[in-house]
Amino acid sequence: MTQASFSPTKIRHPLRLRRITVAQIIPLSDTMRRVVFTGEDLHDFVTAGVDDHVKLFFPLPGSDEPVLPDLGADRSALRDPRIIARDYTPRRFDEEQRELVIDFVLHEDGPATQWAAQAKPGQSLGMGGPKASHIAPEALTTHLLIGDDTALPAIARTLETLAPNHRAIVLLDTRESEKTYPLISQAWIEVHRCEKGGDETLPDLLRHVVLPSVNKLNVWIAAEIDVVRRLRDHLVNEEAVPRTQIRAAGYWRHGDAAGGGRLET
Known part of the structure; x- marks a missing residue:
């Protein structure tokens, strides 16, 4: 392929x-x-x-x-x-x-x-x-999903659609808990969360997680626009993930009440 x-x-x-x-x-x-x-x-x-x-x-x-x-x-x-x-x-x-x-x-x-x-x-x-609508290729059976509170609906929808033979690693910076916003999937999922009340960011969390092979990896990112840019650049430049396997969206921008997120790849 x-x-x-x-x-x-x-x-x-x-x-x-x-x-x-x-x-x-x-x-x-x-x-x-x-x-x-x-x-x-x-x-x-x-x-x-x-x-x-x-x-x-x-x-x-x-x-x-x-x-x-x-x-x-x-x-x-x-x-x-x-x-x-x-x-x-x-x-x-x-x-x-x-x-x-x-x-x-x-x-x-x-x-x-x-x-x-x-x-x-x-x-x-x-x-x-x-x-x-953007539909991820069926051949990508491992998923890296990264996001903040604004990304939870899309992450939850993604997990609900995955087949049992898929695997998903989820990185979250959110005030919601598994109780207030449960994530349900037939796939094998591994969820990592930024420490509440601390200074840990999503880029920090990404560096601490062991990533799977990029061979069949589908990456999806959504958060504050500058955070998304840092995450995408790290995956491309440090982890050698092909850009074609990354979908990244800046959902909002700090200090902009109108949203302001425009990065989408």
């Missing part, structure tokens, strides 16, 4: 805007809330990839209605200051019940956190996407 065949398969989806309505709120911990959405607009929703992301559109302060972009306009329309949008990974989607589950991390002051902290059944958001 050639190295190029280890690249993920990309599936594109038609882009459309939807309205989704809160059906249920499930507190997972002091720092994470699960919101179950429903709505007729979900009748043709598809989330094929474990790390798909949708764009949620939130109301302005004092309003109940989100401002949605015009899909027929150019990209500058998204810079309309009335449009408040953030990216989230669907945790689960029940096609039959038309229920979409999204987990919100209450980690920094911002419009998404403020909305999630007060969310109640009956409230609505706008949603777009996913634009595309």
Whole structure:
């Protein structure tokens, strides 16, 4: 098998805007809330990839209605200051019940956190996407999954899809515990966590873990953008992991309430 065949398969989806309505709120911990959405607009929703992301559109302060972009306009329309949008990974989607589950991390002051902290059944958001899904090659049977709180939904989805003959090493920097956010898999999994209350970072943790052979290794990383860059560079330059076997995404940036994470490879 050639190295190029280890690249993920990309599936594109038609882009459309939807309205989704809160059906249920499930507190997972002091720092994470699960919101179950429903709505007729979900009748043709598809989330094929474990790390798909949708764009949620939130109301302005004092309003109940989100401002949605015009899909027929150019990209500058998204810079309309009335449009408040953030990216989230669907945790689960029940096609039959038309229920979409999204987990919100209450980690920094911002419009998404403020909305999630007060969310109640009956409230609505706008949603777009996913634009595309990335499917890891079946030949990669060993997985290195690295992330912080924001990466937990995608990591949990990944682990749930793995077959018993797969192996996963998970590195986490999270305030959640196995009790508040359990990770379940048929595969053999090994979970390492940064020391709570200490100075240990994900790059520190990576250096302390014995990694498997890169031959059939699928790497997935998501966290603060600068942390992701350091992790990816270490794996490429120090561990000789081919870039085609690494999917890395900067989900957010320190000091940027608008998210700010743009690195995606």
